[in-house]
Amino acid sequence: MIELKGVRKRYRGRYVLNGLSFTAEKGNITCLIGMNGAGKSTVMKAIMGLVPVKEGQILVDGKPRGRWMYEKISFVPDHLTMPLSMKMSEGLTFMADFYASWNAERAAELMRFFRLEPGEKIGNLSKGTAAKYNLVLGLAPNSDYVLMDEPFSGIDLFSREMIADVFSSELIEERGVLLTTHEIGEVEHLIDKAVILQNGKAEMEFDCETMRSEEGKSIVDVMREVYSR
Amino acid sequence: MEIHRFRYILFALMGLTALVQMCAIAFNAMGEINERNVYFEQTGRAPEEFFAAMSYTRAVQETQFWFAVPVGLSIAVLVIYAFLIWYRDWFGRGTFAYRLLSLPSERRNIYFAKLTAILTFVFVLVGFQLLLMPIGRAIFAMIAPADQLQPSYIADAIFANQVFKILLPRSFAEFFVNYGLGIISLLVLFASILLERSYRWLGIVYGLAYAGFCALLMVYPLLALGLNYSTGYFYTEEAYAIQMAIDGLIVVASVWLGLYLLKKKVSV
Numbered sequence: 001m002i003e004l005k006g007v008r009k010r011y012r013g014r015y016v017l018n019g020l021s022f023t024a025e026k027g028n029i030t031c032l033i034g035m036n037g038a039g040k041s042t043v044m045k046a047i048m049g050l051v052p053v054k055e056g057q058i059l060v061d062g063k064p065r066g067r068w069m070y071e072k073i074s075f076v077p078d079h080l081t082m083p084l085s086m087k088m089s090e091g092l093t094f095m096a097d098f099y100a101s102w103n104a105e106r107a108a109e110l111m112r113f114f115r116l117e118p119g120e121k122i123g124n125l126s127k128g129t130a131a132k133y134n135l136v137l138g139l140a141p142n143s144d145y146v147l148m149d150e151p152f153s154g155i156d157l158f159s160r161e162m163i164a165d166v167f168s169s170e171l172i173e174e175r176g177v178l179l180t181t182h183e184i185g186e187v188e189h190l191i192d193k194a195v196i197l198q199n200g201k202a203e204m205e206f207d208c209e210t211m212r213s214e215e216g217k218s219i220v221d222v223m224r225e226v227y228s229r
Numbered sequence: 230m231e232i233h234r235f236r237y238i239l240f241a242l243m244g245l246t247a248l249v250q251m252c253a254i255a256f257n258a259m260g261e262i263n264e265r266n267v268y269f270e271q272t273g274r275a276p277e278e279f280f281a282a283m284s285y286t287r288a289v290q291e292t293q294f295w296f297a298v299p300v301g302l303s304i305a306v307l308v309i310y311a312f313l314i315w316y317r318d319w320f321g322r323g324t325f326a327y328r329l330l331s332l333p334s335e336r337r338n339i340y341f342a343k344l345t346a347i348l349t350f351v352f353v354l355v356g357f358q359l360l361l362m363p364i365g366r367a368i369f370a371m372i373a374p375a376d377q378l379q380p381s382y383i384a385d386a387i388f389a390n391q392v393f394k395i396l397l398p399r400s401f402a403e404f405f406v407n408y409g410l411g412i413i414s415l416l417v418l419f420a421s422i423l424l425e426r427s428y429r430w431l432g433i434v435y436g437l438a439y440a441g442f443c444a445l446l447m448v449y450p451l452l453a454l455g456l457n458y459s460t461g462y463f464y465t466e467e468a469y470a471i472q473m474a475i476d477g478l479i480v481v482a483s484v485w486l487g488l489y490l491l492k493k494k495v496s497v
Contacts, residue, residue, distance in 0.1 A: 050330055051496040070333040081327040083234060094230075098332050122323060 001025050002047060002073075002145060002178065007056030008200075009042055016042050017053070018200030026144055026176040029167065029190055033180075033223060034197035040180040041078075043197075044147045047178075048075050060145070071101040076138035078150040080130050084123030088116060088133060092140075099141050106171075107140035114162060128159040135163060139171050146172070148179040152186065160186065184219050194219050196226050231346035235310065239350055242306060243357050246299035247364075253295035254365045257288045258372035265377070282379035285369045290389035297392040303354050307347065311415060314343045315422045319497065326497050336491045340419070340484075347415060351408075355396060362386055410447075413476055416483035417443045423487050427494035439486075443479050450475060 002024040009017040016039040024030040032040045045051045047058055049065055060069050082091040088111070096102045111118060114132040125133060131151060138146055152160050160183075166172065167190045181187060188208070196204040203226050211217050217225075232239075261283055265276035272279075281287075289296065318326040329339050362383045370378060387393045398404045421436030428435055450472040463471070 045497060048331055050327060052494055067333050067335065070331050075327070075331060077324075077327055080323040081325060082323055083325050084321070084323040085234065098334065100333070 001059075001061060002176065003057075003059040003062075004043070004047070005057040005059070007043075007046060007058060008054045009039070009046060009051065010054055011042065015200050017046065017056075019056070020197070020201055021056075022195045022202040022205050024145070024176055024178040024193075027174065028192040029172070029177040029179065030193045030195060031179055031181065031184070031187070031191045031219070032195050032197060033184065033219065035227070038197040039200055040197060041149050044075065044077075044149050044178070044180065047147060048073065071099060071141070072143055073145040073147060074138040074141050074143040076134045076146065076148040076151060078131075078134075078153050080122060080125070080134065081137070082122050084121070086122050087118065088120055088122060088125075089118035091122060091133070091137065092118070095137060095140070101141040101143055103140050103142050106142075107136055110136040110140055110171075113166075128155045131155050131163065132159065135166060139166065143175065145176040145178065148177065150180055150182065152181055152183045164190070184223070188219050191219065194222070196223060198226065231314065231342050232349060235314075235346065235350060238306065238310070239353065242299070242303045242354060246303065246354070246358065247361055249299045250292075250296050250361055251365060251368055253292035254285075254288055254369050255372060257292050258283065258369050261288075262372065262374070277377060280377075283369075283373040283377050284379040285366045285381035286385045286389045288369055289365070289386040293390045293392065296390050300358070300392050300396060307350055307354075310350070311347055311418055312422065314347065315419075315426065319426065324497065330495070330497065337488050340487055340491055344415065344419065348412070351411070358393075359397065409476065413443075413447070413479055413483075416480055416487070420483040420486045420490070423490040423495060427490045427496065443483070446475050446479060 004023070005021050007017050007020045008015055016037075020039075020043065022030075032043060034040050042051060046053050047060075047065075049069075058065055060072060082094070086094070092104070092107050092111075095107070096104055114129075114136065116129065116133060116136065122130075122133070131153075135148075135151065138148065151163055155163070164187065167177075167187065179187075191208050193205070193207055195202050204222065206222065208219060211219075211222060261280075265280055268274070268276050268279060318324065318329060330336065332339075366381060366383065366386065384399070387397050388399070395407055398407055417440050421440045424436040424439060425432035450468055
């Protein structure tokens, strides 16, 4: 389980995260929802240790973060994280060199699934192809958790469908996924749990299925309620 | 990896250095032969009577500007690259910093990879420069008539060039001072860059203040302790020891600060 307890992060003179607490469990797809600037990406970066947090605790499987964590959690940001001069195959070799959890067989399988050409330069990839390649880098390791920041942003319909297929595949099933997206409608049926961010806090944390069956509300309905308060 | 990313620029600098310096030597030798031919045509006398024997050392001395140009350019490129080696990972479409900082290995490896990469480039270029010296001598010997050629030692040729006196020092002590100062400056620069990457706008102020403070510390013994004159309060050896201690302190502080920031404070 990834657990955030009272996390505070200051950015440009204001608290982007102001006592944020929530959990993301293994085997669940948890979606962080919030308006632009709510701090969704900052949460991802804070979990990965890519931005320092001022206060609070971030635990992974009950333990404070350390470099061991990078074998357990994969991060899929909304942009490329490999040198543009590299070929896609070189990027895969780089990952295999550094991560003990890297699964080369799965990487090859994902490259085929997304129809990616290993010899192509990373710098030449379109936004959609780059997103698919990022998913290869994030899903190929045998990690327990995957963090995805806007995996559908700026991507064409067919690519989006391909990525959405991944969410319902065995590639995701056993893992804990924490994602941020603006395209709630498209992935609503896949999400197990939603966390609504407002003013740097988790304004609401709920099980989507329970919300649907007991109160008859979709995620978007709940969002409307929260943001109109 | 860091070396691999700089390889084309490194090869370009090596190629440019070889081209400019070897052309300078060749043109110098051909120019001198031409002068001798003109003298012979005009006076009918053998040039040996008027001209001294052709010497590679003298050719290096006469072409030192053209030797210094690629060396200066290489130094300028390396100074710029000392910034770029960090900033290229943070800016642009492929923000490699995300990946580097998420590697399951110690973050200090990133720091030392970048540091050793820059040092490797410096020593590769210096080594290549040393290699070019006998090649230049061979080219010079091929152009100059054998009967008018005076043999030259490479060490003399190196000493004939003002830039090489700093770049290729003859004694280990000089090497230690020249390259030691360069390495300290690089460590201070790395610490300042990481201050900026950690605290952004405020980090620029911190970085400049840190670099300024280190520069002041380094020149203080020279100005106040009489390291450069014999009538100071301290014996020269004592002043040197103080200078070395201060330099050592700056090295330790800069490396510690750089590693601390990279581990705890840096953000993407």
